[in-house]
Amino acid sequence: MSRKLTGKVALVTGGSRGLGAVIAGTLADQGADIAISYVSSEDKALAVVDKLMAKGVRAIAIKADQGDPTSSDPLIQEVMERLGQLDILVNNAAVAWQGKKIDAPDIDNVAMDKQWTINTIGVISTIRAAARVLPEGGRIISVGSGLGTRIAFPGTTDYAASKAAIVAYSKGAARDLGARNITVNIVQAGMMDTDMAAGSKGHLPPIVMGSHAIQRFAAVEEVASAILYLAGPDAGFITGSVIDVNGGFTA
Numbered sequence: 001m002s003r004k005l006t007g008k009v010a011l012v013t014g015g016s017r018g019l020g021a022v023i024a025g026t027l028a029d030q031g032a033d034i035a036i037s038y039v040s041s042e043d044k045a046l047a048v049v050d051k052l053m054a055k056g057v058r059a060i061a062i063k064a065d066q067g068d069p070t071s072s073d074p075l076i077q078e079v080m081e082r083l084g085q086l087d088i089l090v091n092n093a094a095v096a097w098q099g100k101k102i103d104a105p106d107i108d109n110v111a112m113d114k115q116w117t118i119n120t121i122g123v124i125s126t127i128r129a130a131a132r133v134l135p136e137g138g139r140i141i142s143v144g145s146g147l148g149t150r151i152a153f154p155g156t157t158d159y160a161a162s163k164a165a166i167v168a169y170s171k172g173a174a175r176d177l178g179a180r181n182i183t184v185n186i187v188q189a190g191m192m193d194t195d196m197a198a199g200s201k202g203h204l205p206p207i208v209m210g211s212h213a214i215q216r217f218a219a220v221e222e223v224a225s226a227i228l229y230l231a232g233p234d235a236g237f238i239t240g241s242v243i244d245v246n247g248g249f250t251a
């Protein structure tokens, strides 16, 4: 059976668990060799690598803290050294520190700033590093959030804005890299039952689920399949786009 990504190498940041681990498996199922990054879950990352290798592809895990922008260049260099090329970058790693309004007396602004560094500056520095090595026809896909474009409830300002910034950056990068046929897109995920949303399922205020046309959590596979499409050969003319996989959140 022909596989769409045979001969390609993909880096999935934050591939040790949650959506990132499923994206890595989905791309590997189509024949891509895979690098995943992680910050703390070494055992989980190595378990993901074992599962990827069982699919018959090369797979490696690299520790790289996206909260330290100086780690982006070494991350990309290590992928190049160990896997020989980089064709597809999936910026998946992020944190979601939400729940307090910006005028709450006990809001942790140091944590909010750290969230910006991980979710925005870290993604930008990874895109910059990858842009130097991606070949003609390369792919950059970043995982956003429906909150990046529409905000239906309070307490999420910094997280939402950290994702919104990536939308504008990706549109600019699409312009900058279009001459090399490198596409740059965003997939805005809906709520998924991962560690990031731990304990949320079934316990959200009615306004949250009520703002979705389809009132359920996304399956991680539903989000991963949109990323697979953008990574593949059929999506070469889609760039600077935002694809929502979020059940019609505030549609």
Ligand SMILES: NC(=O)c1ccc[n+]([C@@H]2O[C@H](COP(=O)([O-])OP(=O)(O)OC[C@H]3O[C@@H](n4cnc5c(N)ncnc54)[C@H](OP(=O)(O)O)[C@@H]3O)[C@@H](O)[C@H]2O)c1
Pocket (backbone or CB within 6 Å): 013, 014, 015, 016, 017, 018, 019, 020, 037, 038, 039, 040, 041, 042, 044, 064, 065, 066, 067, 091, 092, 093, 094, 095, 096, 118, 143, 144, 145, 146, 188, 189, 190, 191, 192, 193, 194, 195, 196, 197
């Ligand atoms: N879950 C949701 O409801 C939801 C909704 C909309 C959008 N999203 C987006 O979907 C993406 C995946 O989220 P998820 O739910 O799968 O999250 P998750 O289960 O919390 O997993 C986060 C992943 O990111 C990695 N990571 C976190 N901080 C990092 C850092 N400083 N440097 C490098 N890696 C780091 C983690 O590595 P370690 O294991 O080493 O900590 C882990 O692999 C994120 O971009 C998130 O914003 C999620």
